Amino acid sequence: MIILGIDPGTVRVGWAVLKTKKQGELVPLNYGCWEIKEISQGQRLNKIATLFTQTLKQHQPQVLVLEKVFFFQNTKTALSISQAIGVLIYLSQKHKVPYLELTPLEIKQYLVGYGRADKKEVQKLIQCYFSFAELPKPDDTADALAVALAGFNKIKNNKLSF
Amino acid sequence: MIILGIDPGTVRVGWAVLKTKKQGELVPLNYGCWEIKEISQGQRLNKIATLFTQTLKQHQPQVLVLEKVFFFQNTKTALSISQAIGVLIYLSQKHKVPYLELTPLEIKQYLVGYGRADKKEVQKLIQCYFSFAELPKPDDTADALAVALAGFNKIKNNKLSF
Numbered sequence: 228m229i230i231l232g233i234d235p236g237t238v239r240v241g242w243a244v245l246k247t248k249k250q251g252e253l254v255p256l257n258y259g260c261w262e263i264k265e266i267s268q269g270q271r272l273n274k275i276a277t278l279f280t281q282t283l284k285q286h287q288p289q290v291l292v293l294e295k296v297f298f299f300q301n302t303k304t305a306l307s308i309s310q311a312i313g314v315l316i317y318l319s320q321k322h323k324v325p326y327l328e329l330t331p332l333e334i335k336q337y338l339v340g341y342g343r344a345d346k347k348e349v350q351k352l353i354q355c356y357f358s359f360a361e362l363p364k365p366d367d368t369a370d371a372l373a374v375a376l377a378g379f380n381k382i383k384n385n386k387l388s389f
Numbered sequence: 390m391i392i393l394g395i396d397p398g399t400v401r402v403g404w405a406v407l408k409t410k411k412q413g414e415l416v417p418l419n420y421g422c423w424e425i426k427e428i429s430q431g432q433r434l435n436k437i438a439t440l441f442t443q444t445l446k447q448h449q450p451q452v453l454v455l456e457k458v459f460f461f462q463n464t465k466t467a468l469s470i471s472q473a474i475g476v477l478i479y480l481s482q483k484h485k486v487p488y489l490e491l492t493p494l495e496i497k498q499y500l501v502g503y504g505r506a507d508k509k510e511v512q513k514l515i516q517c518y519f520s521f522a523e524l525p526k527p528d529d530t531a532d533a534l535a536v537a538l539a540g541f542n543k544i545k546n547n548k549l550s551f
Contacts, residue, residue: 268478269481269488276479296468307471309467309472309475310471310472310474310478312472312475313472313474316431316434317431317435317475317476321438326431
């Protein structure tokens with residue numbers, strides 16, 4: 228199974244592609260962060276759509292896992308990120324890739340067992356799990372790895388099929 | 390000039406296509422409301438994308454005018470509508486149709502001169518302006534006509550070029 232995890236944003240979008248090995252272990256195939264330098268929201272959404280479509284074609288994931296906008300302080304940012312999420316969901320449907328949305332709480336629960344874990348704990352787990360000498364930078368990349376791994380755990384745990 | 394106005398939503402999407410005549414007057418070419426009956430958000434976004442793309446191809450508007458999510462009481466609804474707006478903005482960019490977003494306040498300002506006007510006043514203006522015997526139903530359709538007309542007034546007023 229190949230899983231694409233995305234930490235959505237409009238300026239930086241973290242992404243991670245994981246693959247299951249026979250032993251049930253997950254290995255990272257590829258990961259990174261799209262730095263969106265376009266100025267208008269329209270151009271940014273268009274750029275994200277292009278990069279996302281390329282990634283779908285290159286890695287052919289069976290499932291897309293997205294971090295859901297849930298708690299937020301800045302309304303403008305939340306609405307703007309939701310626009311980007313809308314584009315990702317639409318394109319995943321268009322390319323017939325099912326998607327799963329996880330709240331930040333669920334991501335923590337499926338990684339370290341409790342929703343109130345702090346960011347450092349999640350990052351430590353990601354570093355250990357994938358045997359990284361150093362945590363991938365920027366945080367958006369590490370977050371996308373966390374999203375993908377949590378999605379995989381949710382799928383296993385709930386015996387979801389894709 | 391042909392203007393496409395959209396009152397975005399995920400269950401009902403109002404739309405209106407207006408055309409300028411030589412006298413500077415605007416006439417409605419076509420308008421209506423897409424009733425989105427799909428159950429999942431992914432399917433709804435996909436359906437909206439299909440209908441929107443068909444409308445762009447059919448009417449070839451020079452500009453898209455959208456009502457912006459601005460004030461809201463229900464966070465979940467606002468985020469969900471923003472996802473639909475993201476899809477509309479992305480597709481307008483893909484088809485090289487520039488877009489304009491107007492807040493509810495701006496829409497009222499550009500129609501009846503003050504932002505605190507109530508919905509009835511706006512509806513009355515729409516009915517008079519387009520000489521409708523009755524206001525088109527549902528409200529989403531009338532709202533889309535208001536969005537398109539306000540967008541046109543903003544373009545004229547600010548001498549924007551498209």
